[in-house]
Amino acid sequence: MEANAEASINKYAANISSIKEAQGRIGSYVHKTPVFSSETLNSISGRNLYFKCECLQKGGAFKFRGACNAVFSLTDDQAAKGVVTHSSGNHASALSLAAKLRGIPAHIVIPKNAPKCKVENVMRYGGQVIWSEATMQSREEVAAKVLRDTGGVLIHPYNDSRIISGQGTISLELLEQIPQIDTIIVPLSGGGLISGVALAAKSINPAIRVLAAEPKGADDAARSKKAGNIVTLPQTKTIADGLRASLGSLTWPVVRDLVDDIIVVEDKEIIEAMKLCYQILKVVVEPSGAIGLAAVLSNTFRNNPTWNDCNNVGIVLSGGNVDLDVLWEFLNKQV
Amino acid sequence: MEANAEASINKYAANISSIKEAQGRIGSYVHKTPVFSSETLNSISGRNLYFKCECLQKGGAFKFRGACNAVFSLTDDQAAKGVVTHSSGNHASALSLAAKLRGIPAHIVIPKNAPKCKVENVMRYGGQVIWSEATMQSREEVAAKVLRDTGGVLIHPYNDSRIISGQGTISLELLEQIPQIDTIIVPLSGGGLISGVALAAKSINPAIRVLAAEPKGADDAARSKKAGNIVTLPQTKTIADGLRASLGSLTWPVVRDLVDDIIVVEDKEIIEAMKLCYQILKVVVEPSGAIGLAAVLSNTFRNNPTWNDCNNVGIVLSGGNVDLDVLWEFLNKQV
Incomplete structure (x- = not known):
């Protein structure tokens, strides 16, 4: 897949040039968000985890x-x-x-x-x-x-080259902050975030694995990848309110070709990951934002030998906008 | 008070030398915690606020x-x-x-x-x-x-020179990160944190105002300062579980001489400040940790003309360890 990716990496809605242009354009407006790590979470996951805190971005999200x-x-x-x-x-x-x-x-x-x-x-x-x-x-x-x-x-939320290029600046920053990253895990909804992240990361280093995390109740992208074409769901059911969109015409080709795998997690795993973010990292994330941590801790990921050598894992904590009363309901309800 | 402070600044349990020594000793173990700011909170408070995020310190507190x-x-x-x-x-x-x-x-x-x-x-x-x-x-x-x-x-939690010197390293970092700081607001319990912060800050710049924030249900330090000697309360009643201790023999002289004022706030103001930390800053703070923000937003502070020129205010968010179920109770209960 990597060779294929390299050959075709310029045929998508964005590329490393448009992403670097975006970085220049937005650099003075956006926060260069910090990367947090925790020995406790490294110990729990058995990997080195690097949390790119887009929940601390202006407006509370990437x-x-x-x-x-x-x-x-x-x-x-x-x-x-x-x-x-x-x-x-x-x-x-x-x-x-x-x-x-x-x-x-x-x-x-x-x-x-x-x-x-x-x-x-x-x-x-x-x-x-x-x-x-x-x-x-x-x-x-x-x-x-x-x-x-x-x-x-x-301005469409994700099916737009300018949007995809902007989101891709996360990879530029993360790989500068933590050069040893070998894997990036990204929440997947409409695909704008993961398209930008994958296009930038694979262009810088084709060996980097880019994995998506998707909730089971809105797993249209996992189904699409399996089917080889965009699948839409008649309805979605997940606490991750930011992850209910469907793939677009510009994001689907990137997800199809450059995303190495899609890890589907249960809502209860998302809740557990949110708790860990609050208790250990001390950052406020929304359910959609915590799904990357849920994925790396899931049995689906742990038990797949393909990912045994994912040692330095970047996880995008994509957003932190959550109603406090809704949050509590999530945190106490073992869905 | 500043001249007095300068003359007497070496007679306390710690001083700028012991604090700089502490910085050298602990530098490779502690996080240099980030300083966050928010245009929204600046707008609400009418000042430039700089949040020293000790809730992101190892162990979740300063x-x-x-x-x-x-x-x-x-x-x-x-x-x-x-x-x-x-x-x-x-x-x-x-x-x-x-x-x-x-x-x-x-x-x-x-x-x-x-x-x-x-x-x-x-x-x-x-x-x-x-x-x-x-x-x-x-x-x-x-x-x-x-x-x-x-x-x-x-190792006493606060009435110990080594402890006070260690906490003082916060001022060294904060004034390096944000040199224009003119005021620092610090939670006050047993006084170890504010003693270290005041001794370092006043030594670097005697004009810096060091203000304490104390909950009304445990306002022994405010009463002590008024009385001119240590006052202890028969009991305390506040949601800020970290702020219930009494001043010690080593911290009282610093609070008496170097702390410019003590702002007493209600529990409901602490809860409101916690909410703002979660919703705007996206960091998890415990009630004790949020009291500095509560103080800067309080009418007691706003309506006191002495503080009109506190333009660049450092606020120590001292800790982030809170039980999530207890948190919810706080956030929903308008005490």
Whole structure:
């Protein structure tokens, strides 16, 4: 697979050049997030774990990288009418913050069932909230209307080259901070994060393993990889509210070709990983953010001899936006 | 007060030399903890706030600095029979970890009502737990017996020059990381932390304001400062389990002379500050750890014109060890 990856690495929606360009473009706006490690967690996992703390990114999630790259890629004319998106979560607040920094409006279509803290973040950053029903159809219809009304630019949460390039800057930073990384584990939802991370990491070192972590109740990417084409699920059921999206036309080819494996974990494993993040690392992560730790501790991963030599494992803690009351429910409920 | 402070700064249990020595002694063992800031919290407080994240210190609290300095100050002969302490909290696990690093035993007397996660930390670091009743009398009696039985060295949680010097290294780091700091706000319990922080900071720059934060239900230090002598309370009542101790003979003179003021806050203000730490900074702090933020946001502080020019405020987030179930109770209960 690595040779194949090397040969084909420039045919995707982003590449090492666009990712390095993104790094230059967003460098003065984003936090270079710290990498934490813990002897206790190394001991539990039997590996050296390096936690890339994107939960400490501005806006509380990696999404600010892509949003910032997209917003600052626009020409002044494009930017003038503002940006538009539909998102239940971290992309919405990230885009609001990026737009605020550029001084342009952000129109955010949010489904009524979105986590409260994520809606508050959008408002705090000056995003203009337009409510939709919880269905994807309603989200898209309302967004289309907002686009017509404002003349703004749609910034999709993940199926966008600028977004993918922005997320890829995580690999550039992580491999500079911890050069001995041999494996990176990344939460997988729509695929923007893992596409950027994989394209950058494999370009720097094709031998690095890039593994996805996906919740069992939204394992469309694992099913897609098995089937050889995009599979969508009629419905999803997981506490990881950030991991319910489906693959896009730009992210699927990267997941298909460059992601070495997808580790599917149960919600109860995600909860256990969240607890460890709080108790040991002392960082606040949301369920979606903790899934990489859940994956490395899962029997699926531990019992697969292919991964025996994954010794220095980077884990992206992707976000930390969680309603405290919801958190408690997660932490006490052994799903 | 500053002139007085300068003249008398060498008459206390620690000084800038002993603190710099401590830094050299413990430098390879302790984390140089990061300093976080947040535009949202700056906006809420109307100041530039710099959070020194000792909750990310090894063992989850600043206590590891002092414990490490004490343990590595011992001669080999002194160290051979191990160290002994009585503590309900972070000092216990910090001393266990420091002893483990030196390869000597740690005998820890723990009252039966100690937070579960703190007891687990002691055990995780190999400390030998001896239970006592919850009263200070029982703690001291059991510790005296352990000292007789083992021949070990007592390391008091705060009334010890080595401990105070170790905690003082926080100021050295913070003022190197953020040179423009003009004010430092520190949780106050037995006074070891604030004594070290004040002695180092005032020695480097006598104009720096050092303010203590104390819970209303355990405000013995505020009362002591008012009375001009150590006042002890018959009982304490606060959710901040780490802030219930009384001043010691070595820490009282520093608090009396060098601490510019003590800001007393209500438990509900501590809870609100904890929430902000979780929601905005994304770090896990215990109630005692969040009290500095509570103080800077309190009306007592805001409405006192003396502090109008406290523009660049360092806040020590002193620890992050909190039982998750207890945490939830705090966060939902508007005390």
